[in-house]
Amino acid sequence: SVPSLASSDGFVHCLLQKIPDELVLTQSSSSFTDVLVSSIHNPRFVNNATARPLCIVTPTDASHVQAAVRCGRAEGIHLRARSGGHDYEGLSYRSARDGEVFAVVDLGARLRAVSVSVDDATAWVESGATLGELYYAVAKTSPVLAFPAGVCPTVGVGGHFSGGGISIMSRKYGLSVDNILDAKLVNAHGELVDRAAMGEDHFWAIRGGGGESFGVVVSWKIRLVEVPPTVAVFAIVKTVDEGAADVISRWQHVTPRLPNELSIRVKVRGQRATFQSLYLGPCASLVPIMSSIFPELGMTSADCREMSWLDSVAFIQFMDLTTPVEALLNRTTSLSTYTKAKSDYVRRAIPKDVWKSIFSWFAMNGSDQMLLEPMGGFMDGVPAAATPYPHRAGVLYNIQYITFWFGDDTAAVANRWINDLYAFMEPYVTSNPREAYVNFRDLDIGENAVSNDGVSTFESGKVWGEKYFAGNFERLAAVKAAVDRTDYFRNEQSIPPLPVEI
Ligand code: FDA
Incomplete structure (x- = not known):
């Protein structure tokens, strides 16, 4: 089990001083369960045995994410960032660790704007947008612009970009992360930083090093790619x-x-x-x-x-010619x-x-x-x-x-x-x-052990980490040590900080 110095009341009290009440859902809020299950894609983790978050924060602004991090650090409560909720092991809304008290920052609830700039073929997309919302916004702005990312329209941008983003256009344009130009992230100190402020190592790590480990990414600047009409x-x-x-x-x-x-x-x-x-x-x-x-x-x-490219996205997902492209905007997931x-x-x-x-x-x-x-x-x-x-x-x-x-x-x-x-x-x-x-x-390939000082151990992380990241694992761990040495942003498969002696 994980040591916890958590103060649940203190955390909620701190949040309510900084964030409008209606954006903080405690377990007694009437909409708590609806919001919790709203983006869950896999009912494996919707049962009484699954630990529920202490509360869910539904930010409408980056400053609310900053407040959650600052209050979380002050009161010893860890956060799980959730964008589309499609994590195969549910790590964005549950903890597999006995007794861990945690809160969810749910970007998918309200932070999902997409703003397209046709002139320079770029867009800013908030992490809570789904891939379907991104594709729709881009293609409706210009039918010859697109973005390489996954097939399933309900996948969230936040988790997907954090882990790579395999697309049916990857042979032409690479992964989603090969087309990310900038990002705004709330770091472990609760600061909102962009690429220039976070530095190139940190920016490298968030483009594929897996969700959760390096901060909460609020939005991403992406390079759009050309497609024929x-x-x-x-x-x-x-x-x-x-x-x-x-x-x-x-x-x-x-x-x-x-x-x-x-x-x-x-x-x-x-x-x-x-x-x-x-x-x-x-x-x-x-x-x-x-x-x-x-x-x-x-x-x-x-x-x-x-x-059109947008019709092809719907065709490849739904495998019929009658489903309208607006179905790509449907965020409802089946349980x-x-x-x-x-x-x-x-x-x-x-x-x-x-x-x-x-x-x-x-x-x-x-x-x-x-x-x-x-x-x-x-x-x-x-x-x-x-x-x-x-x-x-x-x-x-x-x-x-x-x-x-x-x-x-x-x-x-x-x-x-x-x-x-x-x-x-x-x-x-x-x-x-x-x-x-x-x-x-896949948690079967390994899970972090947490040492007595509350930090995920490098040796345990290496077991699964080299499978996902091969020779890049150690650099990821070095970045983690530089930006979050005390391992505030952590889950069962987050990047552990590289120990000083290695
Ligand atoms: P979710 O919100 O559950 O987050 C996943 C992880 O990222 C969690 O650890 C979470 O804490 C973290 N995280 C989320 N938001 C964050 C943020 N803003 N900042 C920092 N960390 C954050 N993949 C692919 O490459 N190509 C594909 O075609 C598909 N297709 C596909 C179909 C279906 C039906 C599923 C269920 C999944 C896929 N995937 C995929 C896998 C998908 O890319 C993967 O599950 C993503 O992590 C999901 O991102 P979400 O934001 O939805 O997940």
């Missing part, structure tokens, strides 16, 4: 009987040779593989590329559709499906026979999934130390495994399935370290 998309399904294993096997070799403008991701579910593609160009050029480089997929002009995810990176193509075996894992449960996100292109040209995200040159693709279940009685089976599949995959993915993606957070 119409793009081309397709989604082609191959069943196992139609040779799905052969086609995926081939896809691994083809992907690095595709033009950077073309990305094909693969979703494996049941006995089917769906090849979803975005091409930043017209069908007239996509069809010949596909037939010359990847004829095994059998794509023809009948599969190809042209639409019906329990999930657990794990991730891997592949640098050497997995043999065809192994793909056949992988499909037999998916014969066991029709709703589990494996998502393959192609890398290469732009990603290959970024040095591994340019940002904390180290999985760059030579990575063929990222794998995300997700198991779904619908009630406590099936949890054990689902968890056993994903753990067994992860063990089966070990020989075919990266090793030493077995790389993982921090935004697909």
